[in-house]
Amino acid sequence: MLIILAFIILFHLAAAILLFVATIHNAWWVVSPPGRDVIYADLWYSCNATCYPVENSHSVEAAYLQAVQATIILATILCCVSFFVFMLQLFSIKQGERFIFAAIIQLLASLCVMISVSIYTAENKNFHVLSLRQGSYGSSYIVAWVSFPMTLISGLMYLVLRKRK
Numbered sequence: 001m002l003i004i005l006a007f008i009i010l011f012h013l014a015a016a017i018l019l020f021v022a023t024i025h026n027a028w029w030v031v032s033p034p035g036r037d038v039i040y041a042d043l044w045y046s047c048n049a050t051c052y053p054v055e056n057s058h059s060v061e062a063a064y065l066q067a068v069q070a071t072i073i074l075a076t077i078l079c080c081v082s083f084f085v086f087m088l089q090l091f092s093i094k095q096g097e098r099f100i101f102a103a104i105i106q107l108l109a110s111l112c113v114m115i116s117v118s119i120y121t122a123e124n125k126n127f128h129v130l131s132l133r134q135g136s137y138g139s140s141y142i143v144a145w146v147s148f149p150m151t152l153i154s155g156l157m158y159l160v161l162r163k164r165k
Helices: 002-024 060-092 100-127 139-161
Strands: 029-031 039-041 045-047 051-053
Touching (some): 002 060, 002 100, 060 100, 060 139
Antiparallel strands (some): 029 039, 045 051
């Protein structure tokens, strides 16, 4: 049982790290115009040599972008809260009732990641100015998609683990 707990803790921490990387790293969208520097865009900034805020990010037209920003941040927060709840429940709640609350929070984090990345997938052309629309998905976008099944599996592992001794 100790090995399973160690594996689950490491798996959860890996999912949290992936969420932090996806949220912070500036590579959701990559544009490489011929003869110019590569431009990296994330949910807040577009950067080549210098960084500029995403244009019109506070307008009504950018409601999709604001939804992506909010849900990816919420997913990161929920994943961290779920880990702390897991640690508290590990030592304080009797077997059979353990980890249900941590599992629910982690599954909500997974849902938020899925919503965030799905909105970005569907509406990414509307977020960027015309000069940045001919790009491709970057590493942070891929990391966000990878963190979705990891948070989902982690939440499901908590549900399975709740009855183990």
